[in-house]
Amino acid sequence: MSRLHISDTGLFVAMGQPSNSRYQAVRRFARRNDITFVLPARVYEELTVDDPDVEEVPVNAAIDEGWATVAAPLKFSEPIVSRVMDGIQRYIANADDRPADEVERADAALAALASQELSAGAATEVYIYTTDIAAGEGAETVLASEGYGDSVTFVNGFRFIEDLVAGDS
């Protein structure tokens, strides 16, 4: 049984800097459970944007330390990947009463990556760590409609980190 841990932007923002206890708690969790967080390419681009208004997020430090990695580009030629992308965009658009074509495709990249790896048999269980509830719940709903309801778990990034820090203290 192989597990895939997909991380959204918010999880890395919520960890803070490497000197922070939240960052250290997630790193310890990853190491003792032999977990590597996989970031869709779009998520990695968001985290490493050159924006003078925001502090740099230490995602490259985590990659260098070996507990985070960037996923290969999505295979849109796989029908399930395109279907899931469309499904998530519809789900999020519906949650906010706006047209689906306005929804950022990066929101759908988390679930699309999950569907790609599940359908290829590369993973049997997927955890999606995000701070966007609409993206997390959308992923569970749309992947359930593809028959992967029991294989996908939306992990609330804030709750996950809070639980880890509380457990460490």
Add this chain to the structure above:
Amino acid sequence: MSRTSNRADGDIVQDFLSVADLLEEPQLAQLYAYLAREREATVQDVMDDLELAQGTAYSYVNRLVDAGVVDVTDDEQPRRYAAREIDLTVTTAAGDREYTITPALIDAVGRRETDADIDTYIGRHGVAGLATALTYAVARERGEVTHRLMADDLDISPLAAEMILQALRPVVYEHYDIEAAGASLEELDIDDDVSADDA
């Protein structure tokens, strides 16, 4: 100040001015939010909890009392103070848009003093921009919007959107009823063996 059962127009304008003052001065906003949270406090409590000097604490409390947003609840020494509820809805002349200024916004502005992300955001987008961000922060915790939609709508980077949404999250949980969503660590079904910790 006399009050009739129907509040005079002047009172409403006074409320508006008082709230505008609060939004312009983060120290006053922080103190108002503190009193709203504590229900009642003395100046000594204010000095201890907000780490203010005695003179500063008295001056801020008196300004809030003068502005009419804080009441003296017990006149015996030491006096106790409580925040009056603020719920001011501003409507455009055309009537097509309105915004309600709530204690949550005042709390968010007050956190500028202690939160670098909120301070940076106000510096860049103003208190008006922070009010918009707070609306998104509530909607995001309710699962209605994502940080990327906010970034698209406001033409800021998704990372900047995520940063301010995270900075405002404690304000959202303090002032709104939000149901917890998503799995917690215990529900992960990962046999997290803490004893094998290598750190």
